[in-house]
Amino acid sequence: MPVTDLRGVKVTKKTRLPISLLFSAISAMRIMSSFSRISRDAYISRFTHEGLREMLYALTSEKTGVLPLFFTMGTLARGDGGFPEGGSLPFVGRIVDTFQSLGGELLLNTRGDRVIVENDKAVGVMVAGKNVPADAVIITADTMSIDHLFDTPPKAPWLEEMHAVTEPTMATFLSLGITADLKKYQKGLVFKLQQPISLAEQRYEYLSVNNYASDPVYSPEGKTAITITLGGDTYDFWKKAKEENRYMDEKQKLAGVVIEALSELIPEIKGHVEVCDVATPLTYERYCSNWKGSWMTEMTPSMKMKTYPATINGLSGVYFAGQRMMPPGGLPVALMTGRMAVQYLCRDTGTLFVSEE
Numbered sequence: 001m002p003v004t005d006l007r008g009v010k011v012t013k014k015t016r017l018p019i020s021l022l023f024s025a026i027s028a029m030r031i032m033s034s035f036s037r038i039s040r041d042a043y044i045s046r047f048t049h050e051g052l053r054e055m056l057y058a059l060t061s062e063k064t065g066v067l068p069l070f071f072t073m074g075t076l077a078r079g080d081g082g083f084p085e086g087g088s089l090p091f092v093g094r095i096v097d098t099f100q101s102l103g104g105e106l107l108l109n110t111r112g113d114r115v116i117v118e119n120d121k122a123v124g125v126m127v128a129g130k131n132v133p134a135d136a137v138i139i140t141a142d143t144m145s146i147d148h149l150f151d152t153p154p155k156a157p158w159l160e161e162m163h164a165v166t167e168p169t170m171a172t173f174l175s176l177g178i179t180a181d182l183k184k185y186q187k188g189l190v191f192k193l194q195q196p197i198s199l200a201e202q203r204y205e206y207l208s209v210n211n212y213a214s215d216p217v218y219s220p221e222g223k224t225a226i227t228i229t230l231g232g233d234t235y236d237f238w239k240k241a242k243e244e245n246r247y248m249d250e251k252q253k254l255a256g257v258v259i260e261a262l263s264e265l266i267p268e269i270k271g272h273v274e275v276c277d278v279a280t281p282l283t284y285e286r287y288c289s290n291w292k293g294s295w296m297t298e299m300t301p302s303m304k305m306k307t308y309p310a311t312i313n314g315l316s317g318v319y320f321a322g323q324r325m326m327p328p329g330g331l332p333v334a335l336m337t338g339r340m341a342v343q344y345l346c347r348d349t350g351t352l353f354v355s356e357e
Helices: 019-035 040-044 050-059 067-077 088-101 157-165 235-243 247-265 281-288 331-349
Strands: 112-118 121-127 130-133 137-139 171-178 188-199 202-211 224-231 273-279 318-320
Touching: 019 067, 040 050, 050 067, 050 188, 050 202, 121 137, 137 331, 171 247, 171 281, 188 247, 202 247, 224 247, 235 247, 235 281, 247 273, 318 331
Parallel strands: 137 318
Antiparallel strands: 112 121, 121 130, 171 224, 171 273, 188 202, 202 224
16 A cells, blocks of 8 residues: 655655556556446356355455455455464554654553543543643544544534445454364365354355464464454344343354354364354444444445545644544554644644654
8 A cells, every 4th residue: 555745744754656556556446447337246257166156255245346355365465464473462562662662651441531622722632531731632533433522523524425425344253262273274264154144134154264273372272263253234233232131142142153053164163162252343332432333434336435634624733543534444544544644743833754764
């Protein structure tokens, strides 16, 4: 993903994109435009091998079409995709170490309650009832759910557009700890179920399984951690279950159905599930305050690739970053928009942006 500098910001090292990348981007956009008009079924029907067709059905959705598949396969083909060694925790730890080495301070287990605005300028943040003064505030919370951070909810044309076009990507995520060594199985497995699994209005004919048996951080000797992702908008189902005190029962019911189905496909699992955890969209909402518990924006064929502004006219000292600012989102977008928000701040204050050498 090309990284560029904001126009008008002073930097120590200007990023320059090679002309070849520009031509490649134009070519890619042409191909993307062509395939965005092809339905998932029409594309997959081109393949004659039944196994390939089944795999492609398992890896795509009717709503998003086949474009997301191209991004994933392109990333893997370039050797630029995979799982961080040791998982997400040490990955985040390296970011934290860098931040703190530069003088940053983290307030953990603490939510920012409100941005303090005086005379249309941010002057601080209320945190656990305490006023933390600030020269500027960068909001990395989900931009779809920021009204509670202000006494007067911010207004901007780009915010209205975001609310009008954004569709949430969400999932119910199952994690299993198994007292069996599953190293003989592949790291990524896709199974077609003889009996589809139903959840709310979603129907799952396939199970995609991540097998971490070969990762000693995840899986102690003789044991295996696996995860299963059930995509689709099930937020209202889980919300209603919570309100009716059926939430835990529904999670246990789903876990039982998935474990039973997996046991038929991987016999070593049967009777050997030691730990089971089910994270629903409400779980993501509780931990991350994400809108409807969604962790990305659906990349529908009609979606326009764009970047939303990091500022709001008439409100100074407030900048926005995060996965929602450049659909469809994801970690690379969160990183890029964080860099962009800092460049907006540097441009507004005449501060030199120190680029990585």
